[in-house]
Amino acid sequence: MAHPGLFYYCQVCQFEGNCIWEHLRSKQHKLEKAVLFEKEVFRGHVNLKRVDDQEQFLRHRLNQGGQNKKNGLSLVTLCLSSEEDSMFYLCRVCEQSISDARNLTIHLKSIKHCCNSSNYNNPNVLRFSWIPCRNSEPIVDPVARSETKKSSKVHSGDLQVLDLPPALFETVKGTSYGKAMDILSQHDNLLKQTSAARPNKMTIQAYLGNPNRTHPLLGLEHLVECSCEEQTDRRVYLCIICKLTLTDHKIINHLLSFHHIHRYINAWHPSTLMMYRSYEYNRRFHSMMQDLAEQMEEIHRTTITDMKQVILEPALFSSVEGTSYVEALKMLEDWRTERKESSLITTITPGDTLVHVPGKLKTSTASHGPAVSVIRRVGATEKEVASRRSHTETVPLPGKLKTSCVVATKKKLAAQRSDTETAQGPVKCILSCQVCIMKFESILEYFAHVVGWEHKQPAGLGVQHK
Incomplete structure (x- = not known):
């Protein structure tokens, strides 16, 4: 089945297209996977119902948000085991493990991911002296970002797919990003294969x-x-x-x-x-x-x-x-x-x-x-x-x-502010989150921010401990 609007890249076979599930069931993919991981060829039935349900939710949310919500998607890897019908995501640019499609959609539209993915190849897309806020417009220059997309070799909407053997998948699933990458990097053949599809990071x-x-x-x-x-x-x-x-x-x-x-x-x-x-x-x-x-x-x-x-x-x-x-x-x-x-x-x-x-x-x-x-x-x-x-x-x-x-x-x-407030009476106040340096016009907006992901992971302020 083809999935319009979202392309996949198989890191095992270097296959690119929207018919990813048919590809994962193909004999060619099973053979390439066996050679890469030095395992026997899997000859059983490949059931991807739960994985496909997650991806349908992701495609639906991305289609609702338009092309902007796909920014940085090529820097995310869908890790799955076709033998076990289980999956999770790894965001390479933010160095973060993400459990399911719902959390991935929240992550893709976060200011943290927007900043990291935008300057991964070209920091010129960031506005000089940018200030954290609730949308990316004051942070990312749309003209520079558009030019970066045109010059990029990897399609901005491609989602990387890595099909792992069951034992290896269970070892990395549920671990932190750093631990997962340490385990995967022990496989030299896999490291060479996945680095081929990875855009060069600007140091x-x-x-x-x-x-x-x-x-x-x-x-x-x-x-x-x-x-x-x-x-x-x-x-x-x-x-x-x-x-x-x-x-x-x-x-x-x-x-x-x-x-x-x-x-x-x-x-x-x-x-x-x-x-x-x-x-x-x-x-x-x-x-x-x-x-x-x-x-x-x-x-x-x-x-x-x-x-x-x-x-x-x-x-x-x-x-x-x-x-x-x-x-x-x-x-x-x-x-x-x-x-x-x-x-x-x-x-x-x-x-x-x-x-x-x-x-x-x-x-x-x-x-x-x-x-x-x-x-x-x-x-x-x-x-x-x-x-x-x-x-x-x-x-x-x-x-x-x-x-x-x-x-x-x-x-x-x-003095002017004091005189104005005396003449006009009480004025509304702006709430400021001192952790994220963001402002809110109502207490409800502030509470919604506090329980959200962006408050827990403020963009660019400190290291994420692994």
Whole structure:
């Protein structure tokens, strides 16, 4: 039976098409599977009723959501055992094991998967200084994502299928992603076969040397890359300035996020930016952040160093990879002290406050959302918003006057807000989740978010322990 709108890729036989269940029952597939896993050819009846029921649910939900819900589907593998009619999913880009089709549809539309899958091949699809929110529009540039799809060798809607022998399937089923991959990687033939269908991941080194790179990477001098001595492709990163441990697939996301850039700019140039939650992503915000990034690169051109790289023995690497940031940094610093090497922590010498001049940036920002420069309170009038805009337009001032100007502006805005609320009476409040940096206009929306997957797994903020 053909399944329109959804294509499958068999990692055992390298078959591609929508008649996957007929293929799994074919003699050719059974023979290829026996050769790959060095087992006898299975001659029994292949019953895939439960697997097909799960896939029907997945196809139905994907067809409801259109092409956008298929983004990153080619980076997901459907692991099944045709002899036992059982299955689960592995998301390679998020390094996560997913039990069934219902949870997979939730995962595919999550901000976490959207970010990871979008920049897997081309980090240019992420908007510079992106901010986590409830939809992907302020995070991913649709034009860049469309161009990436056209140039991709793997169809964006292809779902990888891996048919495993019953004993091997039962060993990996129910385990974490890391444990499952460790078991599967022990089979050399399988590793070669599956890597052929896997798109090349953009590493931070490759992106730094990419001539088509459109985003600056700030704060590399505060980044420590730890790699395993025996497996150089295994890496974990410590962002000293953000105090986070990050896996390989999250590091570029993090460097391009406002979470990282905000901490980096305010560490070197205090009072340049207001509180993190004072901003939302829009055209003026994008222009401001690009301007500040250019100023940072110009000022620190001669002092900025590359990220620090250390190669660790497998035991030490596993300890660093599986612990908290504080413990990981302590282990690395002790290890460096024993070797009589310098500290991994870069000393910060705070400089003057940077000032953004609207209209200074020459780069076009026409495709970066609506032209709104401040977060609008629920219930705020047009006159109030216009008044706040006029007071957020700053001009360059010499020396110490910059800091006093910022303080005076903040005090004036606070006084205006107090006067407005007194005149208009009570206004609605916005709830802010401090874990995910997301805002909600009602308590019901907040409660729905708290029990959801995105709250439990915030995008780009820390490592997933295996």
